[in-house]
Amino acid sequence: MHDTTTAAPDICIIGAGSSGVAVGKALRDQGLSFDCFEKGSNLGGMWRYENDNGLSCAYRSLHIDTSRNNLGYPDFPIPADQPDFLSHRQLLTYLESYADHFKVRSAIAFNTEVTSVERVDDGRWRVTTDDGHARNYRAVVVANGHLWNPRWPSFPGTFDGVAIHSSEYRTAAPFDDKNVLVVGIGNSAVDIAVDLCKRAKSVTLSTRTGAHVMPKYMMGIPTDRWSAFFSRKLKFPTLLTRMIMARLAYVAVGDQRRFGIPKPKHPMWREHATISQELLPYLGHGWVGIKPNVVKLAGDAVEFADGSRGPFDAIIYATGYKTTFPFLTPSLFSVTDGEMVDLYRRMTPPGLPGLYFAGLVQPIGATIPLVEVQARWIAAALADRMALPSAADMAREVRSHHEQKQRTWLNSARYTLEVDFKSYVGALRKDMERNQAGL
Numbered sequence: 001m002h003d004t005t006t007a008a009p010d011i012c013i014i015g016a017g018s019s020g021v022a023v024g025k026a027l028r029d030q031g032l033s034f035d036c037f038e039k040g041s042n043l044g045g046m047w048r049y050e051n052d053n054g055l056s057c058a059y060r061s062l063h064i065d066t067s068r069n070n071l072g073y074p075d076f077p078i079p080a081d082q083p084d085f086l087s088h089r090q091l092l093t094y095l096e097s098y099a100d101h102f103k104v105r106s107a108i109a110f111n112t113e114v115t116s117v118e119r120v121d122d123g124r125w126r127v128t129t130d131d132g133h134a135r136n137y138r139a140v141v142v143a144n145g146h147l148w149n150p151r152w153p154s155f156p157g158t159f160d161g162v163a164i165h166s167s168e169y170r171t172a173a174p175f176d177d178k179n180v181l182v183v184g185i186g187n188s189a190v191d192i193a194v195d196l197c198k199r200a201k202s203v204t205l206s207t208r209t210g211a212h213v214m215p216k217y218m219m220g221i222p223t224d225r226w227s228a229f230f231s232r233k234l235k236f237p238t239l240l241t242r243m244i245m246a247r248l249a250y251v252a253v254g255d256q257r258r259f260g261i262p263k264p265k266h267p268m269w270r271e272h273a274t275i276s277q278e279l280l281p282y283l284g285h286g287w288v289g290i291k292p293n294v295v296k297l298a299g300d301a302v303e304f305a306d307g308s309r310g311p312f313d314a315i316i317y318a319t320g321y322k323t324t325f326p327f328l329t330p331s332l333f334s335v336t337d338g339e340m341v342d343l344y345r346r347m348t349p350p351g352l353p354g355l356y357f358a359g360l361v362q363p364i365g366a367t368i369p370l371v372e373v374q375a376r377w378i379a380a381a382l383a384d385r386m387a388l389p390s391a392a393d394m395a396r397e398v399r400s401h402h403e404q405k406q407r408t409w410l411n412s413a414r415y416t417l418e419v420d421f422k423s424y425v426g427a428l429r430k431d432m433e434r435n436q437a438g439l
Contacts, residue, residue: 009033009107009164012127012137013380014117014327015144016108017045018162019359019371023071023141024104026375030383035137036104037115037129043099045145050170055148057167057188057321060087061195065187065275066366067222073098073372084222114327117142117355125354135359139382143358146323146417151337152157153183153319157297159312166192172199178205178313179301183294186414189318190276197287203326204312206304206353208293208369210262213280214273223275224365231422238420240362242269249273259283260290271410272364320414323360335360337413340402342395345428345437346419347374348381350394356381360415363421370421377428380435387436397439 011027016038027034038055049058063085064071071086072078076098081386082090099105117140130132150165162174166188172195180200182193185207197203226248230241246268257263259280264271271371283287292305303309303391323335333349335341341360342349348356356378359371380386388394411417431437 004127006413007033010137011035011139011141012037012116012125012135013141013143014042014127015045016040016110017143017145018368019045019375020045020105020141020143020146021095021099021102022368022371022375022380023358024107024144025098025102028102028104028380029250029376030385032379032383034107035135037112037114037127038108038110039144041110043105043108043110044092044095046147046165046428047088048291049088049092049097051107057147059087059169059192062170064088064091064193065216067216067224069222070224071206071366071368072229074217074369075372076102079433085216086285108393114144118329119332119352119355122310123353124198129170136174137354139354139356141326141356141358141378142325142360144325146335146360147321149324150317151413152317152321153294153295157299158299159297159302160299160314161312162314164314164316165430167321168318169316172196175200175314177201179311179314181206181291181294181310181312182318183315184320185274185320186272186318186320187275189316190274190279192316192318193288194282196277197263197282201313201436204289204290204310205289206291206294206302207262210264211274212246212249212264212268213253213256214245214259214275215252215270215274218248218252227365238364238422239269239367243263243267245273253280256280262292266410270408272362276375315386322401335416339415339416340398342398343415344388345377345395345431346401346417346424347378348394350391350398353388360417361419362417363419363424365421370419370425373425373428377432377437381430385435386432389437389439393439400439 011034013023013036016036042052067084068078068082113130115130118126120126124132124136125140126136138139140146150167169192176199178200179202181204182189193203193205205348227241229246230236295305296303301309301311346361358374363370409418
């Protein structure tokens with residue numbers, strides 16, 4: 001084990017959001033010291049509303065889609081007096097409490113942006129910050145998040161009104177008495193449409209493929225607690241659990257086509273369901289309308305795939321994010337939508353020892369408890385408590401995961417970083433238990 005508690009830190013963490021603070025805590029548990037650089041003036045990442053690091057996509061009405069019991073770090077439960085579904089403010093308070101309880105905050109250099117991470121001749125990593133300072137580390141953990149660089153669609157024509165990405169949306173006030181089109185039908189699109197609809201003149205959702213809509217509650221219990229019951233208590237495989245949940249959702253809300261939402265051609269287990277307690281009732285009350293895909297922007301109007309056309313004052317594109325790392329050269333490491341991501345165990349690139357990524361995953365459900373396991377895995381590797389396989393074996397695991405992902409999930413940009421929580425966490429825990437990461 002490396003005992004660096006009194007030496008200058010030789011591990012660098014980039015970002016002090018929910019992933020960065022988890023890695024910091026895990027490194028501390030292994031007796032490892034570290035530097036953590038955060039672009040903003042405080043911790044919390046995307047959960048800090050109006051974060052001055054410029055990378056938060058949180059809107060004022062944002063609430064978490066995972067219920068309290070399944071959301072937090074396993075060794076620091078969210079207090080039972082908190083609501084089933086936390087607001088971004090409540091989650092931020094929890095993250096701050098976690099960082100302070102485990103004494104992570106003191107290692108964070110705020111208002112410090114990493115501008116470059118380069119591999120140097122001795123295999124170490126040179127980290128340069130915006131003040132021009134550069135230092136070499138034996139390991140760098142990238143934990144700066146992947147929901148900040150907007151992905152924009154490309155439609156023919158031009159639009160004369162206001163057009164923003166959902167990452168820029170904060171409140172409904174600027175859209176009072178306007179006809180608003182929201183492009184997309186993921187969680188953010190639906191949340192924003194519901195937030196807008198009682199202030200805007202009209203709100204329309206445009207969807208290319210439709211979505212499976214899952215309520216937040218079933219029989220008064222958060223829906224994800226039902227899935228946890230089947231998966232953890234009864235130990236059902238993920239596929240069976242998701243098939244059961246699809247049936248329960250139908251019992252709870254009926255045929256969503258009654259509300260105008262197209263039913264996807266693929267089964268629910270092949271995609272992320274859209275989580276909303278409010279969308280279907282608001283559709284039923286006429287507060288929100290549904291249209292198919294946009295085919296043309298026409299000045300003050302938009303044309304849709306069904307041949308219809310409508311006037312709009314504003315468009316909000318809830319069309320996801322590109323995964324980018326401005327401080328890494330693409331030749332060193334990059335992520336291409338829909339392509340294989342070259343990360344062993346979704347964390348470290350084969351052939352680039354000492355470079356790790358935390359939180360660069362998209363599971364069904366909460367990321368925070370999954371990142372806590374990733375953090376312990378990274379810490380075990382850096383403390384020499386767990387051996388890593390050869391670069392060739394790592395590459396085989398990367399390929400195997402990609403092929404499994406293609407068989408399971410839709411082949412689209414949205415699922416580039418997809419993992420199955422249960423099998424993925426199980427593999428990481430097995431690695432740590434036997435002190436040897438495997439295939």
